[in-house]
Amino acid sequence: MSGVKLYGSPMSTCTARVLLCLEEVGAEYELVPVSTLTGEQKSPAHLARNPFGQIPALEDGDLVLFESRAISKYVLRKYKESGTDLLKEGNLAESAMVEVWLEAESQQYNPAISPIVYQSLVVPKMGGGTPDQAIIDSSLEKFKKVLEVYEARLSKSKYLAGDFFSLADLSHFPYTRYLMVTPYASVFESYPHVKAWWEDITSRPAFKKVSAGMLGS
Numbered sequence: 001m002s003g004v005k006l007y008g009s010p011m012s013t014c015t016a017r018v019l020l021c022l023e024e025v026g027a028e029y030e031l032v033p034v035s036t037l038t039g040e041q042k043s044p045a046h047l048a049r050n051p052f053g054q055i056p057a058l059e060d061g062d063l064v065l066f067e068s069r070a071i072s073k074y075v076l077r078k079y080k081e082s083g084t085d086l087l088k089e090g091n092l093a094e095s096a097m098v099e100v101w102l103e104a105e106s107q108q109y110n111p112a113i114s115p116i117v118y119q120s121l122v123v124p125k126m127g128g129g130t131p132d133q134a135i136i137d138s139s140l141e142k143f144k145k146v147l148e149v150y151e152a153r154l155s156k157s158k159y160l161a162g163d164f165f166s167l168a169d170l171s172h173f174p175y176t177r178y179l180m181v182t183p184y185a186s187v188f189e190s191y192p193h194v195k196a197w198w199e200d201i202t203s204r205p206a207f208k209k210v211s212a213g214m215l216g217s
Contacts, residue, residue, distance in 0.1 A: 003028035004075075007049055008056030009036060010213030013174035014068035015056040019213070020170050021072045023206035024086065025079035069102065072167060086167040097161040101168035104160075109150075112143040113175045120182035140184060147191045154193035158200070169201050177202075177211055 006022065006029055008015030015031075022029045034040050034055050042053040049057035050066035058065045058074070065071050076086050088094035116139045119131040153160060160168045176198065179185060188195045201207060 003030055004078075005030045005032055005059040006056055006071075007032045007034050007046065007059070009034060010210070011216070012036070012055050013178070014054070016174040016177075016210050016214050017068045017171055018056050018058065018071045018075065019210045020173060020206055021075040021086070021167070023209055024170070024204075025076065025082040025084045027075065027079050027082075069106065069171065072171070076167060086165070086170065088161070088164065088166060094162060094164070098166045098168045101160040101166075102171055104149075105168065105171045108146050109143075109172060110175060112139055112146050113179055115139040116143065116184055117175055117178045117182060120184065121178060136184070140187065144187065144190075147187070147194055150194050150197075151191040154197050159197065165201065165204075169197070173201065173207060173210075174214070177214055181215065 004022075004027065006015070006018055008018070008031070010016065010019065010031065019031070034046055036055065040046060041050070041055050046055075046057070047053055049059065049064050052066065054066070056066070056068055056071065058071045060074075060078070065074055073087065076084075077089075080087075086098075088098055115135050119133075119136050119139075123129040123131050150160075157163055159165050160172075179187075188198060202211070
């Protein structure tokens with residue numbers, strides 16, 4: 001089966017989400033660098049792939065996709081014969097739970113964690129800006145409330161959607177990985193089931209490989 005082309009940056013959280021899926025299924029792919037530092041994502045060539053001028057975008061023959069969560073599902077469906085089933089679409093209840101926790105990641109977890117990462121890691125690199133501690137503190141309070149829900153869930157099941165690893169777990173990785181290199185990584189210490197879940201999923205080979213690309217190591 002011919003490989004696919006992924007346009008993005010290994011340091012991008014949304015690109016990392018798709019890279020994890022490609023690595024988990026053992027797909028053949030080419031990562032085509034798109035530099036957001038130079039504004040390349042707004043170039044006419046990339047706008048033809050993603051009209052919103054963001055990364056990533058995926059090309060598979062004549063098919064062009066954008067939005068990382070949609071791309072991730074496409075990759076997992078395309079390569080489902082690899083034996084890696086992260087969507088559980090053969091079981092209505094299990095697939096529904098995967099969708100529930102994907103929505104939780106998108107609508108609850110991500111909005112709380114992303115400002116912490118942005119203020120801690122991105123702002124200082126933008127002309128030496130100073131992180132807004134008020135935004136960080138407010139987001140931390142929101143994030144702790146989200147983690148309380150996750151702690152309760154993970155006290156009952158090994159993974160978010162059930163006792164099986166899925167895209168729901170994987171999708172949390174990119175922003176959480178960056179949180180772990182901020183001064184606020186210790187927040188997980190108060191949530192032992194969340195901490196154990198994080199240690200479990202980050203031990204996977206695909207996660208180690210993509211993590212190295214995200215952190216430039």
